[in-house]
Amino acid sequence: MDDAIDVLVLGGAGVDTIVRVPGLPLPYADSYMIDSGIHSRAGQTGDFVALGLTALGLRTHHLDFLGDDPEGDLVRALHEKHDIALTAVPQPLGTKRAVNLVGPDGRRLSLYDTSRAHPGDRFPEDTLRSLAGASRHAHVSLTQPCADALPVLRDTGVTLSTDLHDWDGENPYHEPFAHTADVVFLSAAALPDPEATMRRIAARGRARIVVATAGAAGAHLLADGELTHIPPAVPPAPVVDSNGAGDAFAAAFLYGLLGGEPPRRCAEFGAAAGAYACTVPATESAALSRDALLKAVPGGGRPS
Incomplete structure (x- = not known):
């Protein structure tokens, strides 16, 4: 095991099957012709956070369950390719899978297979x-x-972060994560009042920072009781897929935070990394480098 780890990433290892569809929601039809092909590649939320952290120069270790199956082999190969330390706990039910339907505008609908885990x-x-x-x-x-x-x-005393993704603010499954982490990320997509939910997370739990990403509208940052709007970053290329944007945001935010940057600059790092992720096709796995991130968000110190 590593003598020193910057970030331990827990969970979220798996394989996505990518299907590009003519639109979302997908109208009912007996069949569709998929000219772009159907592609399976390693990379779910934990994989993408680990990839983003590693690309930014942080020593990263990923811990999760994996099956002895072709999907598990894809996940192991991804970590080997990018030199990400991985501890895989054997999962007899198999490696986690999902199907992502991706529309022409880059939006996605994810279908998660919950059968590959045991209570x-x-x-x-x-x-x-x-x-x-x-x-x-x-x-x-x-x-x-x-x-x-x-x-x-x-x-153990380690500081914690989590990503609640598209939490509606009500589902009780998310509450232990929301109330235990020091830094909480979530999407504003399902929140009728993002500020109210963010302040409730901070009031009921341990979070000193809460970030709600809002896609092309930027992000909302709650730190030290103050709510700040973070404008969106300009993508460096055409937007092709939003898959992994939130994971990229979290990785870049944590890079700044562990480097001693103030929360606003951390969020600007996150916005730049998230914008870059939207330019990467869903069939690929790539993350913004440290040099590219610091070029996209100039000023301030250089986090270590």
């Missing part, structure tokens, strides 16, 4: 404690069984 799954506590104890920070995915790992992680 009794738990990360080995010794492994979890050892990795967390060697880490400066841990980013926890929503995937099962990460909720059960939260008390152990908190007990």
